Amino acid sequence: STDNSIGRERLEKEYTKIYDLGVELVVSMQIQGKTKGLILLGRRVNNQPYNETDIEFIYSVGSLAIISLENKRLFLEELEKRKLEEELDLARDIQRNLLPLCLPRFDNFDIAALNISSKQVGGDYYDVIPLDEDNFCIAIADVSGKGVPASLLMANIQAFLQVICKQGMKIDEATGLINDLISENITDGRFITFFWGIVNTKKNTFNYVNAGHNPPLLIRDGKINKLEKGGIILGVMKTDIPYISEEVELKKDDVIIMFTDGVSEAMNKNREEFSDERLESVVLSIIDKPAELIMNGIKTEVQNFASGITQSDDITMVVMKAK
Incomplete structure (x- = not known):
């Protein structure tokens, strides 16, 4: 989707520093409409401009990648939360056993x-x-x-x-x-x-x-x-x-x-x-x-x-x- 990307012309006008690095297309990686990352692409080998189909494909691949990363982050967060809960349960047990x-x-x-x-x-x-x-x-x-x-x-x-x-x-x-x-x-x-x-x-x-x-x-x-x-x-x-x-x-x-x-x-x-x-x-x-x-x-x-x-x-x- 072109709503989720910035092409060469706009990069050249509005994001000159990125354009000067040789970037010709920026595609956002989103989860539930929120941008979680960016894919930066340089010039194609055949020098052809990126078309709508290319952008859709890159956006889909990027979305899959960011969902995978987000799932991993949530999984690690849940593990950390469980570990903390277990530690607090242990602390509670220690305290309970020490009091009369x-x-x-x-x-x-x-x-x-x-x-x-x-x-x-x-x-x-x-x-x-x-x-x-x-x-x-x-x-x-x-x-x-x-x-x-x-x-x-x-x-x-x-x-x-x-x-x-x-x-x-x-x-x-x-x-x-x-x-x-x-x-x-x-x-x-x-x-x-x-x-x-x-x-x-x-x-x-x-x-x-x-x-x-x-x-x-x-x-x-x-x-x-x-x-x-x-x-x-x-x-x-x-x-x-x-x-x-x-x-x-x-x-x-x-x-x-x-x-x-x-x-x-x-x-x-x-x-x-x-x-x-x-x-x-x-x-x-x-x-x-x-x-x-x-x-x-x-x-x-x-x-x-x-x-x-x-x-x-x-x-x-x-x-x-x-x-």
Whole structure:
């Protein structure tokens, strides 16, 4: 079709640079009316001009070629998509297997936790680990990045924590050791924000360290305190400056809310973040409820706020209430 080609005369007038290269005919290669490539032809051996039949033939051959190439591209794209889906499924499985199947129960503490995985699968992690009859460890972490690499790093933090928390080390020194181990295992610029603490159920104390994580909220008598004492995020460098721990005495009805940035940074369709302020306001309105209802109340508010938007990050929370 002459609609899909540019002949010698037009080339000479409008496309002189191409014509000067010796091109006498340009035929487009199209799929569904869209040009995907061009065939450039020089002078014929017999010096005869290209006629309508020649152009139709070249156009047909070109269309077959471009359809074949497009099919190959789509096939490779589909393969890549499937490979990515398989990787994300693997990451999901790793994450699911690392999180506690059910939470241990304690007489004077009510604990609830959740993890809602995003489509990309992040590296959010939480754990509650009984240590002895008077103490348990509680932790939350957020590994930078998505997919399998984030999940594998999450597996590292889980393994280190499971072993180290049972060694009876001081929590600030233990955090330094965890950081050193993580730093040795990170080679690609990833890092982990990490918050953990040891609860003594006899003395009702909570001894914690915050390694660059979103400060958990301690709510007491309608006032919010942030648990910020600690040090740098894990994995950036070996422990140079020691981590600092802080001990908090917990009273009846005190609530501690630990969360990852998937909560506070959840976005709505106007690209506004849920924000720490909104989280604090929601928390204060439901603070008299049991831990699970507080957690579900926050989850509902976050999901309503971000309704209609694909969840871009994992949402993870741990709520602990002193009885």
